[in-house]
Amino acid sequence: MATPVRHLHQHDGETVTVRGWLANKRSSGKIAFLHVRDGSGTVQCVVSRAEVSDEAWEDVKRVTQESTVRVTGIARRDQRAPGGVEIHATDFKVKALSDDFPITKKEHGTAFLMEHRHLWLRSSRQRAALRVRSEVCQAIRDFFYEREFTLIDSPILTPTACEGTSTLFQTDYFGTPAYLSQSGQLYLEPAAAALGKVYCMGPTFRAEKSKTRRHLMEFWMVEPEVAFLELDGLIQLAEEFVCYLVCRVLERCRDELAVLERDVSRLEKITPRFPHVTYGEAIESLQGAGYDVRWGDDFGAEHETFLASQHDKPLFVSRFPAAIKAFYMQPDPQDEKLALGIDLLAPEGYGEIIGGSQRIHDYELLRRRIEEHQLPLEAFRWYLDIRRYGTFPHSGFGMGIERFVCWMCGLSHLRETIPYPRMLHKIYP
């Protein structure tokens, strides 16, 4: 039975067997140092010529990087070993020899690494980032489970554009066009009337020809939707949510953040309460800083970066002009020109990680908005029904999981936060 490398420190002095892949080899003629990765960690195995059979030594000589191997030996704590534990081998066997591994110990460009994404996953930084992603997804489910939300999986194939804004991927559905979902929100609202507090988490697709480090064609989004929740409650939920996730990453991913050389002190500052400005205040502060923006403009990337850079914590921006926001956002009762929407801008230049709003619950108003946005009324009949059969105020938000993970890991590009990124004109591997 193989022992996971992660648990080796519990087996000091015992004979253990490890199965995995050869991460690196150094040899000095009659002693060899083999680094073996088994998925749970990497351990240094010391093989002395005099202490193993001729067959084992032949395998030591011929083993190549990333070959599948099996090592048996005695686990020993040793200061000289990376990780503090090493195995003094009594046997070593190559189970499957690897061809020349394309990714070597020296540096590579990202274009080359992306072309070999399926192999790049084996490197320590990529493994660390994907572990953080896994922890974030688990924490999301735990957060909502603890608060008695119900998971509602929204469809990926949809008959129409949800919001009528973004470009969608079109596919064929038995002879009629169908589209890959760009949001589960509209399908979540009816479920909120059934179950009160609901959320969905799944892949989302945008066919926009975005070519930046902050965009993917296929990304994962988590979207809660809550009946009888209004804007202030939504802001509080989003803040608790983000703090919960950051705490979990700090608690459970210390080793991964160290591999990624993340400055954790920046994350330790992410505690309640988050700063909050209205759209109007944000415009004034941008104008004060010399930016050429007027009331009614949407923020550009440089504006978001400026606003977020004023704070160590994420920044809420709320009450945008209704004209630049989605059709379903509830108007501000204080000023009908404003929509009760929020954005949450992450610090350190990681941009918008959350967008949300209180939804229109008045039937006539929503119908008028659909017409004003020149959306097909018939396609939204079911969505309007929610306002016919016992309407209720409700709110929700969407968080981009890759953007959140990118921020946690301190990465400079979204492509390293998802196992197989789909980017503009790139779908291999």
Add this chain to the structure above:
RNA sequence: UCCUCGGUAGCUCAAUGGUAGAGCAAUCGGCUGUUAACCGAUGGGUUGGGGGUUCAAGUCCCUCCCGAGGAGCCA
């Protein structure tokens, strides 16, 4: 879609318009505590494709392809 930069050995990069190179990787040899091990030797090229200028093009011009970063849009 637009703007900027780039494409030379398997990889990362050099090369005034004048003989295409280095480090790493690979292969072979040496070395009993290596930390991206080290030392010696060997093999490795349609300089992204096509066209043009020139005695001479990796280098200059045109064009197409591919890549990177940014803008717009958004999460």
